[in-house]
Amino acid sequence: MKINHILVIMDPTIEQQPALLKAISLAKKCNAAIELFLVVHHSALAPNWLNREHPQEHVIAEYLKTKQRWLDSYLNLAIKEKIAITSEVRWHKPLHGEILKKITETNTDLVVISTHQHSAIEQLNFSANDWQFLKTCPAPLLLAKANTADTYQNIMAAVDLKKSPSGEQALDKDILDTCVMLSEYLDTCAHINHVYDPKGHELWQGNNLSVLGLNIASYVSPVPPSQLEAYHRTEFFRLIEHYAFEDANIHLDTGIAGNRLTRNVIKHKIDLLVTGVRNHSGFIGNTTGNIVDHVNCDILALKAECQAAH
Incomplete structure (x- = not known):
């Protein structure tokens, strides 16, 4: 296993990103590049009644710009460590399927995702994203936790x-x-x-x-x-x-x-x-x-x- 490209799946529901912090630590040692990736979909932006004054495509484009700005706010964490880093936001549903597509497109060597404590229902149904990735991710998958050391x-x-x-x-x-x-x-x-x-x-x-x-x-x-x-x-x-x-x-x-x-x-x-x-x-x-x-x-x-x- 050689690590050249690390794909970090960002979580917009949390401020601290354990996945990114672990990816930076690994990238420094392995001389790897990092790519931040975020897939979003907001059902409230899709209804046709938005289309008259603000066409759906325009509303979605503006929404993606806000998410891209949020994503790019994390770039300096890697840049100050002299690590090559890029970012991309996509609009798609289901989120899980688009992430798998991205992994295939980029020949990713390592996928890093932040994980959390799962409810009993999530454990039973494997419904959370990281449970889904355990079953389907075609690349090595690092499940990063917030309460562990960065190194x-x-x-x-x-x-x-x-x-x-x-x-x-x-x-x-x-x-x-x-x-x-x-x-x-x-x-x-x-x-x-x-x-x-x-x-x-x-x-x-x-x-x-x-x-x-x-x-x-x-x-x-x-x-x-x-x-x-x-x-x-x-x-x-x-x-x-x-x-x-x-x-x-x-x-x-x-x-x-x-x-x-x-x-x-x-x-x-x-x-x-x-x-x-x-x-x-x-x-x-x-x-x-x-x-x-x-x-x-x-x-x-x-x-x-x-x-x-x-």
Whole structure:
């Protein structure tokens, strides 16, 4: 993963922009350019009764100018750091679809979005923009939080050891490479963590999950419970054997992945968690989507589909 172009999705509902502050910190270290992007749509500006005296196109154009001025008010934060920065505002609905279009158009290396605590309904329906991005963003996605430091001190890669049909662990290797690269660029401490549930095999064994549209093979352990510890230990150390992690920063744990990751983030003072996203029938099928609201650190999410381009 090489970072040349960072796309920051701006949030007009908040004054402080955590996404921009994190993007500036990364851009300084990676010598990357930043682009601020805002998609807006105001239903009150669309009705035909506005068209007589003030044509719809004119009203929308004036509205976009005000949003562009707001967006440009943040440019100096990057300019004073001698970072190349541009901005663009678009009128479109749905907002999410236009952002994905922009990512494709610009060959973005990294998307940064400010995230917040989600309501129970948002968590259930994945309705918030950052939940949608976790499922669909084609580029690496950094979820930036307001209550975290602008610079990182400890980065942790979270791997799940899942293999593709060909037997490759491409996503895990992408996560490791990204973690190591960022730790070198940012001069931070790199950690690696894998958590497995020793009860997972018995929990799903024999259950007909296909009726729910879920991929059973992704939930069932590839080995019997008696061999689970040896399997995960062997696969884990085989995966990281070519990476120079300090022994004290290698964490192999048992339990529920979300719970253990949350504890390790606190215990090791992790600022940035690098993890992967795998989709299952429209749901976020791994731990990433479940821990966004439970870890007090930023999250860099990589999708399996991101690997070829990055």
